[in-house]
Amino acid sequence: MVMHDKFGKRYQFNIFLYVLHYSKMKYITLTWDRKQDTLFQCLKESFEHTGGVPRLYIFNGWRNIH
Secondary structure (H helix, E strand, C coil), X not given: CEEECCCCXXXXXXXXXXXXXXXXXXXXXXXXXXCHHHHHHHHHXXXXXXXXXXXXXXXXXXXXXX
16 A cells, blocks of 8 residues: 655555454554565464464465565
8 A cells, every 4th residue: 555645755555454253353553564574473463462363364365475
């Protein structure tokens, strides 16, 4: 995603969204890159936020992860 501030400076960022299937509890954060380390950090934070690790998780947009 790309946004510009009021001075025209360009900012490119990504959105990480984690949604639990049944409860629909969500965790969202912005990242500056799509690196594997960033993904693992986002997953760790989302598991801490929701109080555990699910038995199964499904990635949407897997091909976008670098």
